[in-house]
Amino acid sequence: MRDPMGESRARVTCVVNQKGGVGKTTTAVNLAASVATAEKRTLLIDMDPQGNASSGCGVRAGTRERTIYDVIIGEVSMSEVVVEATVPGLFVAPATQDLVAAELELVDDPKRALKLKEAILSVVDQFDHVFIDCPPSLGLLTVNALAAADAVLVPLQCEYYALEGLTHLMATIDRVKNGMNPSLEVEGVVLTMFDPRNNLAHQVAEEVKKHFFVFESVIPRNVRLSEAPSHGKPIILYDVSSKGAQGYLALARELLLKTERDGKRGAKRKAAAGARA
Numbered sequence: 001m002r003d004p005m006g007e008s009r010a011r012v013t014c015v016v017n018q019k020g021g022v023g024k025t026t027t028a029v030n031l032a033a034s035v036a037t038a039e040k041r042t043l044l045i046d047m048d049p050q051g052n053a054s055s056g057c058g059v060r061a062g063t064r065e066r067t068i069y070d071v072i073i074g075e076v077s078m079s080e081v082v083v084e085a086t087v088p089g090l091f092v093a094p095a096t097q098d099l100v101a102a103e104l105e106l107v108d109d110p111k112r113a114l115k116l117k118e119a120i121l122s123v124v125d126q127f128d129h130v131f132i133d134c135p136p137s138l139g140l141l142t143v144n145a146l147a148a149a150d151a152v153l154v155p156l157q158c159e160y161y162a163l164e165g166l167t168h169l170m171a172t173i174d175r176v177k178n179g180m181n182p183s184l185e186v187e188g189v190v191l192t193m194f195d196p197r198n199n200l201a202h203q204v205a206e207e208v209k210k211h212f213f214v215f216e217s218v219i220p221r222n223v224r225l226s227e228a229p230s231h232g233k234p235i236i237l238y239d240v241s242s243k244g245a246q247g248y249l250a251l252a253r254e255l256l257l258k259t260e261r262d263g264k265r266g267a268k269r270k271a272a273a274g275a276r277a
């Protein structure tokens with residue numbers, strides 16, 4: 001986003017849910033790609049050692065010498081690992097299994113939760129939006145993402161246990177807000193893999209709406225979305241006419257409208273600058 005001073009700084013959104021397989025990576029990849037097609041310079045940071053966001057954008061494990069692991073442990077700067085993806089305007093900071101080791105290596109570092117926040121500072125002026133794909137846990141990697149973000153986006157699969165996990169997630173977000181990142185906001189919940197024929201899905205959706213902002217754009221269960229990663233392509237390159245692609249394009253439009261209407265932009269990142277000094 002451009003501000004009146006001509007200065008730009010990215011809005012940083014992390015995609016978080018400690019429950020596995022709810023559509024975090026699918027959302028991070030396809031939302032980032034859809035935002036990039038709206039002519040926003042977009043960076044997708046892979047904070048999951050599974051590396052699925054990287055491979056889903058066509059960046060294969062083993063082809064990169066330096067990854068987000070090297071950034072987190074302070075060996076290289078963020079710009080040294082960022083690669084251009086196949087979608088114009090989309091860039092990726094890839095991850096590999098190496099990232100598992102970061103948690104252990106940083107265990108004695110008192111600033112271990114602020115590593116990503118510090119690293120993002122060096123690229124924040126170069127992008128309009130940064131998305132962070134998180135692993136299915138509330139461990140140090142996810143806490144780094146929460147500390148670095150302006151906003152949290154929560155993909156939710158409408159199942160019986162979906163709400164239980166949310167309580168735990170909100171408690172973690174509150175802890176980060178009360179400490180490292182007071183301006184952190186919950187952007188909202190995205191319903192994923194939605195099956196309108198399933199009554200329970202509707203009931204869970206209604207319940208979630210009582211507690212959170214839920215995006216109107218719902219992502220349907222769509223086999224094309226599950227096929228696209230094996231081709232290393234976001235859905236808009238794989239099958240733009242599919243319901244999955246249309247879902248993520250609509251979500252991107254809704255998110256951009258919401259943030260622009262509210263005048264939301266990336267926070268001035270002084271806190272991290274101070275922490276670095």
Ligand code: ATP
Nearest residue numbers: 020021022023024025026136193220221222225226
């Ligand atoms: P993890 O917790 O392991 O990181 P995740 O939350 O990132 O998982 P995804 O990897 O995005 O979840 O999705 C889990 C599986 O469901 C994948 O095989 C993915 O291709 C598939 N999937 C995700 N969204 C959809 C959808 N809307 N329709 C069909 N399949 C989907």
Ligand code: MG
Nearest residue numbers: 024025048052
């Ligand atoms: Mg994932």
